[in-house]
Amino acid sequence: MSKVTILNDKFQNSGEMDLPASFAEVNSHNLYLYVKSYLAGIRSNTAHTKSRHFVSGGGKKPWRQKGRGGARAGSTRTPVWVGGAVAFGPKSDRNYTQKVNKKQKRLALEFALNEKAANGKLFALESLQIASGKTKDAAAVLKNTNVRDALIVLKELNASTLLAFRNLKNCYVVDASEVNAYLVAVYGSVIAEKAALETIISKEG
Template sequence: MKALILNENYEKTSENLALPEAYAKINPHNLYLYAKAYLASIRANTAHTKNRSEVSGGGKKPWRQKGRGGARAGSTRTNVWVGGGVAFGPRNTKNYFQKINKKQKRLALERALADKADKGALLVVENFEIPSGKSKDAASIIKKLGFKDILIVKSLLDEKSFLACRNLVNCYLVDISEVNAYLLAVYNAVLIEKSAFKNLIKEA
C-alpha cells in the first residue's frame, strides 16, 4: 500500500510513500461502524408531530353520545379528525447518538487510508495552492487528476484556495484537523499535502 507522489504540475512520479502494513489488516467493520455513528451524529432530528394531547381545542364533546344517527365522538382532536393529532408520527425526542471508541475511530481512519492507497487513489503533493483564487484553475487541476470527485487535505487552509474550491461540486477542501474516516471513504480519491500526510500517519 503506497501513496502516489505528484510533482508541482500534479503529474504522477515514480516516487511513493508507503503506509504501515498493519493498516491493511484492520477489520473493515471498524470503518462501517464509524461511518454509521458519524452519519447518526449529524442528523438534524427536527421532524416532529403533535399528538392529540398537544394540539389545541377538543375540550368539549362535539355532540351527544346517542340519538343523532352518526358515529360517536369524544373530541375534535383525535387522529381521525382533520386538524387532530397525529398517531405514531415522528418525534424529535429520539436520541440517535452512537458511541464510538477513540481506538475504533483511529482504526477506521487507518482502514480508509489503506482502501484509498490500495485503489491508487491516495495522492500526495508537496503543496496545494491556487494563488489566483479562481474556480476554473482548481477545476483544471481536478480534471487532470482524472477522478470523479476528490477530497483535498491541506496542513493549513488559505483563503485563495478555499475560494477556488468552494463552488466545485466534485471536490471538497479541508484542513488536516477536519479529516475523518467518513470523508476519506466517501470520496473517490484523496489529495493530501505531504506535511499533512506525515502528520496523519504519525498520529496513528
C-alpha cells in the same frame, strides 16, 4: 501493504509512499459504524408531531354517549379523526446520537485511507497551495490527476487556496486535523499534501 502515489509539481509520478501494514488489517465494520454515527450526528431532527394533548379544539364532546346507534366519541382530536393528533409519531426531542469511541474512529479512518490507496485513489503532492486563487488553477489539479471529485487535504488552510477551490462543486478542502473517515470514504479520490498525509498517518488515536 497499500501504496500512495506521490506526484511532483508537474503532476507526474515521482514515487510511492507506503501506508502502515496495520491499515490493511482493519475490519470494514469500523467504517460502517463511524459513517452511521456521523450521519446520525448531522441529522436535522425537525420532524415533530402533536399528541392529542397539543392539538387545538376538540373540547366539546361531539355527541351524546348513548342512544344514537353509533360509536361513542369524546373528542374530535383523537388520532382516529381527520385533523386529529398523530399516534406514536416522531418527536423533535429525540436524540439520534450514536457513540463511537476514539479508537474506533481511528480504525475507521485507517480503513478508509487504505481502501483509497489500494484502488489508486490516494495522491500525495509536495504542495497544493494555489497562490493565484483562481478556480481554473484548482480545476487543473483535478484534470491533471484525472479524478472527477476529490477531498483536498492541506497541511494548513490558506485563503487563496480556499478561494480557488470553493466554486468547484466536486471538491472539499480541509486541513489535516479535520480529516475523518466519512469524508475520505464519500469522495472518489483524496489529494493531499505530503506533509498533511504524513501527519494523518503518524497521528495516534
